[in-house]
Amino acid sequence: MRPQRLVVVGGVAGGMSAAAKAKRQNPALEVTVFERNAYISYGACGLPYATSGVVPNLQRLIARTPAAMRARGVDVRVRHEVTEVDGERRCVKGRNLETGEAFCAPYDALVLATGALPVCPQVPGRALPGVHVMRRLEDAAALREAIAAGATRAVVVGGGYIGLEMVEALVTAGLDVRVLERQAGLLLPFGPKPAELALEEVTARAEVVLAAELLGFEGRGRLERVVTSAGTFPADVALVAVGVRPNNALARALGLRLGPAEAVLTDAQLRTDRDGVFAVGDLTAAHHRVTGRPAWIPLGDTANRQGRVAGTVIGGGDARFRGIVGTAITKVFERAFATTGLTLAEAQRHGLSARETQITTTDHASYYPGHRPLHVTLVWEEGTGRLLGGQLVGYGDAVKRIDVLAALLFRQGTLQDLADLDFAYAPPFSNVWDPLAVAANAALG
Template sequence: MGERLVVVGGVAGGASAAAKAKRENPDLEVVVYERSGWVSYGACGLPYVLSGEIPRLEKLVARTPEEFRKQGVEIHAHHEVVDVDPELRTLTVFDHKEGRTFQDRYDHLVLATGARPLIPPIPGTEQRGVYTLRSMEDGEALLRALEGAKRAAILGAGYIGLEVAEAFRKRGLEVTLLELKDRPLPHWDGEVGSLLKEELERHGVEVWTGVRVKALRGQGRVEAVETSEGVVPVDLVLLATGIKPNTLLAQAMGVALGPTGAIATDEGMRTNLEGVYAAGDVAESFHRVLKRPYWLPLGDVANKQGRTAGSVIAGKEARFAGVVGTAIFKAFGLAVATTGLSLEAALEEGFQARKVFIQSRDGAHYYPGSQPLWVELVHEEGTGRLLGGAVVARGHGALRIDALAALLHRGGTVEDLLALDLAYAPPYSPVWDPLLIAAQQAR
């Protein structure tokens, strides 16, 4: 028998690890067990299926089980790994379709069990009409619910809450967005939150900030959300109050977690157990600005971690270089991109930090159709080291964030940013790029 790789979880991290390991070492036997009915899909696309911009869920699938089989990777959907014995390198698998349990063995094991939604401790969340959005099954359930719905409340104004608010409005629903903190996108500084709130309200989303949700009322089916500021009548509620790493299996088999509560790994995605790796939303990353473990449950990170694990298992040199926390999302006409630390986070972490926030444009002032664009830079006093930044734009101008992310990866400073030779032409930038204007002010 050849060496056998078993992957637990077949979405971004798991599918990437399986495919990469098989490509790099075709002699490996590779098996993937996925608890749900879907594998290898882009969960980040779910809000756009809900909005109708993407016509159906199947479009989000990157590779079907048949395509994996052609590559020599065996995919088993509706199969849940319920127990692992790391001493014997055996696992117990429950086949949900057949209702039977069986044993398997591994030489290498990748834990890619993802994350699960955090259900807030408020009465009434168990009723019909209350949803989360994490998996394809969640997407299917919400699509069905949208057919008769007229009014929706969304609890939480992070990425998912904001993207789904737009999707629900595009479907013609009345939408109320409820956030405990004083602004949408509460992990970032207030100016960005204000721009977002204005944009959401312009598109008919009711934004309630600084509100505490007390209960979801209804008789087995949700009818209203009771808050500290009043009652919101609803047909459906989306809980978008965060997620946590799905580490139950890992903990049961003795895999060590890190300070974030996700699985601790080295740069090759190895855990503390011989032959056991972790990738995706269940695994930690290393934050290059904070210089410590960090949890960043995003699809691109999961893919990179999976590829790294697959390469290492196949005997190739590979390392996952860590993250700086870069993210971008769309809220109606605004693209909002952030990287590194907000000023609030930097001060909390003990940095002597300052910020500048400027408004510029995404093209020359005389070029027709040029739009406002905002830049925030967070930097360390004295050294000028960049700690973070945000770019808010109407359109692709927000991708300027990638220049800031690249500098953060290299420990760059405000001076380094000023020295960059950035692209200029009137349709795309003023003669002084907004990043450079912000850097001049920071200096």
């Protein structure tokens, strides 16, 4: 029986995609979205650039407003927090954060899109004014206000790609920046060569302190110092970017089956193991097409695709989410870094007989003005030649070649498939042998 009432808990990418698609699929469906924050749909990946001022107005990041969604027949209620799901009676309960009024909303189908929460180490002083995270539009607004109020010294805790994007943002905004990382390198999930080049890129513009354990934040009334195992550093603002975790409180209370990182497990239609309950976005683990196992890799484009599938199914259509290969891209000052599939270390941890090939070439013909270096890493399975992953480091759009590798990984392509591709060529864009083909041929021998 097709549902008549859909409740979505959480907006932004996954939740709003599910709500909008379900309503388009079945215009008679009653759709209600509850979002505890003030904004329902915005470009979260643009937050560092809005913080720096490269995007001058935070409002430019907003993709959909509650009024626009209501005009499409979707009832959006912001500043409404769902605190309980009654799976037996099929209703959600919560409160209006503006008025304190309680609410109870029945559903036939429920989409959990509660996303992820930033991890903040449980250290002294973490609640001091001046200690920030970067997850919501409000977080970027708060950091912009601190900069406008005269902050000049910043400490970024965490050397992953969000942390490094924020290092660039704060340097661009004119602050003196120090980045602290507890491990021995920056951008380590992208592999050794990207990590080496990321460290080179950042140390040219900010101080980097590696193998530093965060011990606490200090200050009289607001942040003044960041205390670590490597010393104490002055700071007007600190940005904690040490990772996120699934916001799974409602899922756990419902007894939903959990997987890696305690993310919710679903089938290909985003159904959970509870009848009528779907889950999408950063809350969920997804089928990894390289390893064949569930993986938790929270990314906005995954959330959007999952939301569209769930909305199609709830609206009466047929759709499948076919999985991920873990493709990501980031800009760190002048260089761009991209990864897909597995690094060599990850492949070996999964028990695969993996090998790695690395080349450095130019992003277009060396005789054409403006060519710059492009580093390519291919990870592949010994014996079969199956591609397992790849990483690119270069400048500008040259690293978008990662999408070629992602497409081949999605179809379980091989080194020979990559070498055989009919790449576009003109001197301003590539060499006569595309860098990916050069790497594939080097691996083939």
